[in-house]
Amino acid sequence: MRLYVYVLQAKDLAIHDTYVKLQLGRFKSKTKTSSNTSNPVWNEEFVFRVHDVGDQLLVSLFHQHDSAFFNASKDLVGRVAVPLYLVSDQQNQTLPPTCIFFSINAGKILLTLSLHGKGHDNSTNHLLYSQSDIYQEDCNHFESTCKLSQDIFNAKAPCLKITKGIVKTIAGQLEKVFNKNKENSRTNDSPSDLSSTVSDHEEGHSCDCSFEEAIESMQLEHNEHDVPENLEGGIVLDQMYALSPYDLNKLLFAPDSQFRKDLAQLQGATDVQEGPWTWKSGEVLCLTRVITYTKSATKLVKAVKATEEQTYIKANGQEFAILVSVSTPEVPYGSTFNIELLYKIMPGPELQTGEESCHLIVSWRVNFHQSTMMRSMIEGGVKQGLKESFDQFSNLLAQNLKTLDLMELSDKDHMLSALQSEHQSDWELAIEYFWNFTVVLTIFMVLFFMVHVLLCDSSQVQGLEIDGLDLPDRFGELITSGILVLLLQRVYNMVSHFIQARLQRGSDHGVKAQGDGWVLTVALIEGANLASLDSTNDLDPYVVFTCNGKTRTSSVKLQTHDPQWNEILEFDAMEEPPSVLDVEVFDFDGPFDQAASLGHTEINFLKHTSAELSNLWISLEGKPAQTSQSKLHLRVFLDNNKGVETIKEYLTKMEKEVGKKVSLERKTLDIFTENKRVIVGILQLNLRSPHKNSTFQKLFGLPPEEFLISDFTCYLRRKLPVQGRLFLSARIVGFYANLFGHKTKFFFLWEDIEDIQVLPPSLASVVSPTLVIVLRKGRGLDARHGAKSQDEEGRLRFYFQSFASFNETSRTIMALWRTRTSATDQKEEIAEFVQHEQEEIPIVTEEVTGSVVDVENTKMSKIYTAELPICITSVMEMFDGGEMEHKIMEKSGCLNYAATSWEQVKCKSGVYERRVCYKFNRHVSIFGGEVTSTQQKYRIANGDVGWIVNEVMLLHDVPFSDHFRVQLRYQIEKSSLARNACKCDAYIGIKWLKVKSINFQLRITRNITDKFIHRVKEIFEFLEREILFGTWNSTR
Secondary structure, eight states, X not given: OEEEEEEEEEESOSSSSEEEEEEETTEEEEOOOBOSOSSOEEEEXXXXXXXXXXXXXXXXXXXXXXXXXXXXXXXXXXXXXXXXXXXXXXXXGEEEEEEEESSTTXXXXXXXXXXEOTTOOGGGOBOOOOHHHHHHSOHHHHHHTEEGGGTEEOOOOOOOOOBSSOHHHHHHHHHHHHOOSSGGGGOSOOHHHHHHHHHHHHHEEXXXXXXXXXXXXXXXXXXXXXXXXXXTTEEEEEEEESSOHHHHHHHHHSTTOHHHHHHHHHXXXXXXXXXXXXXXXXXXXXXXXXXXXXXXOOSSSOOEXXXXXXXXXEESSSXXXXXXXXXXXXXXXXXXXXXEEEEEEEEOOOOTTSOOOEEEEEEEEEEESXXXXXXXXXXXXXHHHHHHHHHHHHHHHHHHSOEEOHHHHTOHHHHHHHHHTTOOOHHHHHHHHHOSHHHHHHHHHHHHXXXXXXXXXXXXXXXXXXXXXXXXXXXXXXXXXHHHHHHHHHHHHHHHHHHHHHHOOOTTTTOXXXXXXXXXEEEEEEEESOOOSSTTOOOOEEEEEEETTEEEEOOOOOSOSSOEEEEEXXXXXXXXXXXXXXXXEEEOOOTXXXXXXXXXXXXXXXXXXXXXXXXXXXXXXXXXXXXXXXXXXXXXXXXXXXXXXXXXXXXXXXHHHXXXXXXXXXXXXXXXXXXXXXXXXXXXXXXXXXXXHHHXXXXXXXXXXXXXXXXEEEEEESSSOEEEEEEEESSEEEEEEEETTEEEEEEEEXXXXXXXXXXXXXXXXXXXXXXXXXXXXXXOGGGGGGOSEEOTTSOEEEEEEOOSSHHHHHHHHHHHHHHHTOOHHHHHHHHHHHHHHHSOOOXXXXXXXXXXXXXXXXXXXXXXXXEEXXXXXXXXXXXXXXXXHHHHHHXXXXXXXXXXXOEEOTTOTTOEEEEEEEEEOXXXXXXXXXXXXXXXXXXXXXXXXXXXXXXXXXXXXXXXXXXXXXXXXXXXXXXXXXXXXXXXXXXXXXXXXXXXXXXXXXXXXXXXXXXXXXXXXXXXXXXXXXXXXXXXXXXO
16 A cells, blocks of 8 residues: 655745655655745655554654755754544545644645555546635635644545546645735746656655665565566576675675775776665565666777666565666667666575575576567677676675585585484473463462462351361452462463473374485474464464375474474485475364365475575465465475486386387486586487586576486477477476577476377378377466467467477377376375285284273264165175275275284173274375274174174374274164165264363364264275175176
């Protein structure tokens, strides 16, 4: 929201040479000084950014005189605070022209205020008073309708009319109110002057504060914005320095910077004129300035004048982004383009000495105002010139600052060891947690009561009291006792939550990675401003990471919106280099929690350097998370612990998929593995030189570990076909074309592809088959400019044709896609099959199971009842350990299902017992925990009427699983409705082994009950279909 302030004029001032100064928060502006008049006319407009309607606008009147020798001195005449809520309460949020009185004899000032939200047209929000209305209202009316000594405005507004560009009309009409004669003709302000003044203020106004104060003022404005992406021309400087981001920003862009002067002298620039930093209005208020200088002559170009416009895009105190636009109209074709540079200053990792570091990235692009045949030549010349210029820039900066090695700073072992050393002891956490007003007040009141009891004698029995029972004698005693009970209950809950948080550990925390290949390590440090989904404001967050179909889960942190984890999660080695890491935050409600998400995000490894991944703050997406500005702090490391062999095995696998026989000829390829540069020999689908692989990485801005597999010449079919090259690597499909300087470049991930289609030859495709790549909905949006169309479901479609060998190309692309996008379920099934073939069926021991003794005494709730058209004997096949039981349990989401045989329980005639173990898949429980259970069965008392099966279930690797047991009972008996039918009832109960808060127990019980209602129903439906379908097949 913006506040528009129109300072119109003053009347009957006791002094001359005055000006008005306005201040809203940290932002200040002032009018020009009106000389030699006590009735000055300013007619100036000012714009302020409003963060809180509760703020006040300070209006000050100053007298300026030239008595000082060097600078004109100024005296404060008066000051008034105008609350903004008075403006927001007015009709159209506009305060009509109102007089401000500073004192009885000081005169008055006429101004008007208007509030407008984002999206309003600035030029359409001014007031117009008809001339007849103005004449009917006298200045005395304004004087009588305002009482500024109490900051109250009650001015009655004449009729309003909204129009465009009418500030001049307001000024003219209001001058007639104050000066009904023609004295206003003597004023120096003309309509043209007013118009220019308004225009100037729309563009920006001077910054009266220091550079440091201006940067601090922008922090609130820019805190919500992300750092922009690098410009597409490329990166000319990428270096880290042992200096804080704030100090580096000050070194490079502060007024009269010595570094800038030294750089200009080094590069031979002359006539340097540095303009002041000024405020520029827009979506966000930002600083801008203009610098002009004369560039030194080169071998091809004479000395020319250059103009730089520097604008802050982001400045929040830790991250800075400055866009610099350089124009050189005197060079050949200089009027057709300008050069844009983006300086990004971001915080780097903390050094071992505890000092701050910063990361400086400078990227560039050429912005063409009109098309020209010399585009490619211009870009080449600009690139060469920037390279030479920033070589001098980086060398000079290195002489003034200490540079840091990116590889050394991203050392995994050092960072993780430092993270582990940050853990606080239990005593330190307890002191931090319990040192609050509630605990201190409770301890004080308990001690106070105990001392009171020791000092008091036994009182006389009175009222309803009896010996040994002392009741409160007054209402005050009753209230005090109630307060003490509430405080003790609160402290008890705090102690319980603290013990739970310290005892609970995530199922994947501290588990080391297994195998050789690409190992992903995620250090989850902390969260900030996590959103709550319900009104209770209780939040027990945990984080789930997913990569290449594998999942890792953090521990649960209780009752906090700013959790501190400091946990290290490692993924087992992967054959293929991962492309993305999915991150999602949940609120813990139970072991079968299909939770409503608190926020999610995705980390693309191809868009971040290793240094950026080693210290990463990520913003969560989703409505609650964006509203609360939720963030996670991570350190991510991707290593190849098998070195070259991983890549060789990957390429050999690709060759088998493609079905090609590759010769044993070898060539060397530069690969960065484990932060070391090595030269290796590998088998390739199509042999690539080290230079071509390096060029491919730079072309698409990919990390060093990305390697090129194959590339093909083809046409990209859009409105007009574009000839270029299609690049295939381990993780991306990329296309690049350069037609007379018009570049087309994009890439998308293999995982983004939903379908690949082959269209037969046609006249439109120049008698060539067409390969159509269809992306998933909402994926590959960065590459939308290369898509031919977007279907009704929002999926992008890319058309490629005219390949030299279409069969070879299509076979290669299909094989790479199928390998990268194999469904997670298929991979799990293959792994389970191999494990089943190689391992014996697990043996379930009594130590890991529960006891069925207490089932009869546990309160049970019915969760299922049904009449099934099958006999009791068929239903009991679900409990006999045969093929039917395994088939049904696998369909219901149980992995590695195993059961022992039924054995008669000693000393219990007719009672049989067995043990079962299995593992839930991720669709049943996000934790994927193992389950062990003990089952007992016995006939119902009336003989062959039916069976009762009791089961006690233990959940493992699930948060708080050691606090409860799940108890089930199945009652299967003959149906009274049909001969070959049975009635099945299922009951559930939760037995708590450890005392918990009532709310916590209710949440867990509700979650488990809801899950088993659906699960038991699903199991019996599977059983009914299997038996009926099998019986029907056997009778055919």
